[in-house]
Amino acid sequence: MSKILLDTNAYSYYLLGDERVLERLAGAALVYMSIFVLGELYFIFEYKDFNPCQARANTIATKTPKH
Numbered sequence: 678m679s680k681i682l683l684d685t686n687a688y689s690y691y692l693l694g695d696e697r698v699l700e701r702l703a704g705a706a707l708v709y710m711s712i713f714v715l716g717e718l719y720f721i722f723e724y725k726d727f728n729p730c731q732a733r734a735n736t737i738a739t740k741t742p743k744h
Contacts, residue, residue: 678706678707679704679705679706679707680705680706680707680708680709681701681702681705681707681708681709682709682710682711683702683708683709683710683714684711684714685714685717685718688710688714688718
């Protein structure tokens with residue numbers, strides 16, 4: 678039985694649809710998050726204008742090669 682402790686970065690990659698994170702989560706029987714990660718996520722969702730679609734667009738834009 679596979680167990681995973683998810684950190685804030687991995688959760689962000691999950692929201693962005695990162696294949697590596699999705700594969701690991703799909704194979705896990707249990708997924709844990711620490712109280713610190715939950716606190717960080719609470720802050721982001723509650724006090725920042727967090728938009729997963731915008732976050733994905735920003736990630737794509739920063740990974741696009743510039744000529």
